[in-house]
Amino acid sequence: MYSFSMAFSPLIVLISAFGAVLGIVWGAMPGLSPAMALALLLGLTYSLGTPYAIAFLLSVLISATFGGAISAILINIPGTPDSVPTQWSGHPLAKRGQGGLALGTAITSCMLGNWAGILLLICTVPIILFIALKFHSWEMALLFIWAVALCGTLGSEESPLKGWISGWFGLLIALVGMEGIFGYERFTFGIPQLQQGISFLPVLMGLFGLTEIFVTLSEPSPYVIPEKVGRVLPPLKLIIKYWKSILRSSLVGLYIGVLPAAGPTMAAYISYSLGERFTKKKFSEGDLEGVICSEVAGNAEIGGALLPTMILGIPGSGGTAIFLASITLHGIITGPMIDFEHPGLLHFIYGCLILANFTMYLLAFALIKPSVKLFSLPRELLLPAITVILVISSYVERFEIFDIYLMFGFGLLGFIMRKTGFPIAPMTVGVILGDMLDVNLRRAMVVFEKETIWQILSRPIGTILIMIVILTFISTIYRKKEKPKEAR
Amino acid sequence: MMEESQNKIDQQMGSGENSNSRAWVDLVSSIVLIVTSGVIIFWSLKMHRPGGWSSAPGLIPLFLSTCTFFMSLSLLISSIKNRGCPQLITKCRGFSFHQYVSDIKIKRSLWIILLTAFYLFVLLGRIPFELGSCIYLISVFYLFWRKGGWRKIILISILVPFAAGGIFRIIFLIFVPGGSIFDWLIPFFK
Numbered sequence: 001m002y003s004f005s006m007a008f009s010p011l012i013v014l015i016s017a018f019g020a021v022l023g024i025v026w027g028a029m030p031g032l033s034p035a036m037a038l039a040l041l042l043g044l045t046y047s048l049g050t051p052y053a054i055a056f057l058l059s060v061l062i063s064a065t066f067g068g069a070i071s072a073i074l075i076n077i078p079g080t081p082d083s084v085p086t087q088w089s090g091h092p093l094a095k096r097g098q099g100g101l102a103l104g105t106a107i108t109s110c111m112l113g114n115w116a117g118i119l120l121l122i123c124t125v126p127i128i129l130f131i132a133l134k135f136h137s138w139e140m141a142l143l144f145i146w147a148v149a150l151c152g153t154l155g156s157e158e159s160p161l162k163g164w165i166s167g168w169f170g171l172l173i174a175l176v177g178m179e180g181i182f183g184y185e186r187f188t189f190g191i192p193q194l195q196q197g198i199s200f201l202p203v204l205m206g207l208f209g210l211t212e213i214f215v216t217l218s219e220p221s222p223y224v225i226p227e228k229v230g231r232v233l234p235p236l237k238l239i240i241k242y243w244k245s246i247l248r249s250s251l252v253g254l255y256i257g258v259l260p261a262a263g264p265t266m267a268a269y270i271s272y273s274l275g276e277r278f279t280k281k282k283f284s285e286g287d288l289e290g291v292i293c294s295e296v297a298g299n300a301e302i303g304g305a306l307l308p309t310m311i312l313g314i315p316g317s318g319g320t321a322i323f324l325a326s327i328t329l330h331g332i333i334t335g336p337m338i339d340f341e342h343p344g345l346l347h348f349i350y351g352c353l354i355l356a357n358f359t360m361y362l363l364a365f366a367l368i369k370p371s372v373k374l375f376s377l378p379r380e381l382l383l384p385a386i387t388v389i390l391v392i393s394s395y396v397e398r399f400e401i402f403d404i405y406l407m408f409g410f411g412l413l414g415f416i417m418r419k420t421g422f423p424i425a426p427m428t429v430g431v432i433l434g435d436m437l438d439v440n441l442r443r444a445m446v447v448f449e450k451e452t453i454w455q456i457l458s459r460p461i462g463t464i465l466i467m468i469v470i471l472t473f474i475s476t477i478y479r480k481k482e483k484p485k486e487a488r
Numbered sequence: 489m490m491e492e493s494q495n496k497i498d499q500q501m502g503s504g505e506n507s508n509s510r511a512w513v514d515l516v517s518s519i520v521l522i523v524t525s526g527v528i529i530f531w532s533l534k535m536h537r538p539g540g541w542s543s544a545p546g547l548i549p550l551f552l553s554t555c556t557f558f559m560s561l562s563l564l565i566s567s568i569k570n571r572g573c574p575q576l577i578t579k580c581r582g583f584s585f586h587q588y589v590s591d592i593k594i595k596r597s598l599w600i601i602l603l604t605a606f607y608l609f610v611l612l613g614r615i616p617f618e619l620g621s622c623i624y625l626i627s628v629f630y631l632f633w634r635k636g637g638w639r640k641i642i643l644i645s646i647l648v649p650f651a652a653g654g655i656f657r658i659i660f661l662i663f664v665p666g667g668s669i670f671d672w673l674i675p676f677f678k
Binding site for chain 2 (some may be wrong): 175220
């Protein structure tokens with residue numbers, strides 16, 4: 001028998017704090033995702049009782065999601081894939097000596113995002129599930145296309161066209177390997193390692209990690225991150241000032257979380273991109289609001305992703321998929337009957353989320369000063385040492401040395417892209433979403449084979465999404481044309 | 489040197505705007521992209537279609553590469569409009585390999601890329617991870633962080649790989665590329 005108050009027993013608090021420390025440290029290491037943290041730490045929970053295992057794993061999940069922001073802000077290499085948008089807006093702040101404040105804002109945003117996720121999870125379960133269940137292959141494919149369309153402007157200072165080309169090539173990269181419907185090999189060139197496809201970890205580590213190392217070390221005097229931490233806790237005024245962004249990002253995070261397999265990365269990218277559009281700001285020049293948009297959405301997603309995981313047995317993200325697997329090992333079968341079969345479990349999970357949120361918040365603040373001190377070491381010393389971690393990060397997913405070669409290839413590609421003004425970020429979005437876009441779009445095409453165009457357009461959510469995609473393209477081109485006039 | 493030649497081109501083109509002065513870069517990259525997407529279109533059309541076009545494995549690559557082809561074409565046109573062709577000709581005429589490789593930034597880029605390639609392709613997988621990483625770090629620090637002094641360079645180059653290898657191999661029980669020096673310790677921890 002579980003209950004809400006059980007989550008706050010001393011032993012569970014202690015276990016949650018231990019999980020938070022491990023999660024933050026793991027997340028801060030470039031490329032090591034929360035899903036991977038859960039997978040590797042799963043072994044530690046075998047001998048624990050079920051409530052302790054749940055508290056530990058949720059704490060790791062929440063803390064590792066935040067941990068990614070540390071290296072993203074301080075060394076410009078994302079700790080986790082969803083911290084990439086945080087990196088764009090947070091790293092310029094760190095270069096200006098506001099790394100402490102940027103990290104403090106990221107932590108507070110994580111906490112707010114988690115709270116929003118938990119509250120909305122409790123209050124809006126039936127409505128969100130109702131809408132989410134209306135999303136079929138066609139709607140999911142359109143959602144992925146929208147995410148890539150939105151990313152046209154991400155990081156692209158010159159033209160959205162370059163952003164879209166980068167995103168579209170990312171989607172193409174994701175199609176390498178054996179496809180999911182007929183098992184047909186695409187673009188493998190007879191290389192056996194490519195049959196399984198290109199994992200996004202080596203791509204991410206190459207495009208962001210190695211590229212950053214190549215670009216920074218090519219400078220005769222690389223930039224320095226000021227050692228002075230300065231103000232860490234963001235003023236309350238700042239949080240109140242950005243309430244609209246917080247609310248919007250929470251809703252984006254929660255909703256994306258509910259959609260199966262969409263994940264925190266998509267939530268963070270969409271929220272950041274929408275934030276730029278709503279506020280008409282360029283977050284990549286260094287803006288706390290950009291950090292808020294990305295972090296709130298990435299963390300609100302956890303609450304959202306837990307909803308279909310627990311109620312339907314369908315994981316909302318990679319992290320929750322492993323969480324689902326681990327609680328199954330402890331004898332908990334999730335699904336619509338969960339509240340009857342395990343009375344009080346959902347309330348216990350709400351309690352664990354709240355507890356994990358608090359432990360993460362307190363421990364993360366304690367870790368800010370040492371993190372800034374560590375990451376303000378000379379780049380010439382820090383970046384080569386990080387290469388060693390990048391190598392392990394690329395290798396651990398499949399234990400293939402080929403993935404390390406891929407990382408190097410993408411590092412070179414990223415270096416060329418940075419030099420030629422092509423943004424890297426849309427490519428990573430494409431690589432992450434490409435496979436899912438392929439399967440969903442082709443499934444939809446099979447379903448629609450004998451239907452007329454009017455029957456397809458009679459699906460309200462799909463039609464709304466088509467309009468949103470078209471509007472996104474038009475508004476991006478229009479904004480680009482508008483800028484020179486403003487400058488004049 | 490590179491900046492000087494870039495400025496010269498800017499002056500010759502009568503343009504001070506950064507995006508216009510780099511039109512030659514867009515020209516070259518758009519040609520590369522057009523060729524690449526053309527090749528992908530060709531491959532996609534050649535793929536089998538067991539259940540017709542609607543579920544064909546080549547359908548999505550064809551759609552994406554066609555979009556990329558037209559976007560690259562649009563980039564090509566805008567680069568030509570921004571005088572990318574004359575810029576490229578001037579660049580090619582003024583190009584000197586000796587000048588190019590003597591530029592400090594290029595030199596540093598080449599060194600870090602070559603050293604990383606040597607580490608990843610030659611050292612990793614052939615000798616234990618810690619040893620390979622140690623050799624890589626010593627060589628990179630020697631080139632880029634000589635002010636650190638030999639003592640620090642050697643100490644950090646040994647500490648970092650051993651700490652990383654130890655944590656991942658002993659605590660998380662994860663294999664590291666090329667095997668770890670700590671592998672023989674694992675049975676004692678089981």
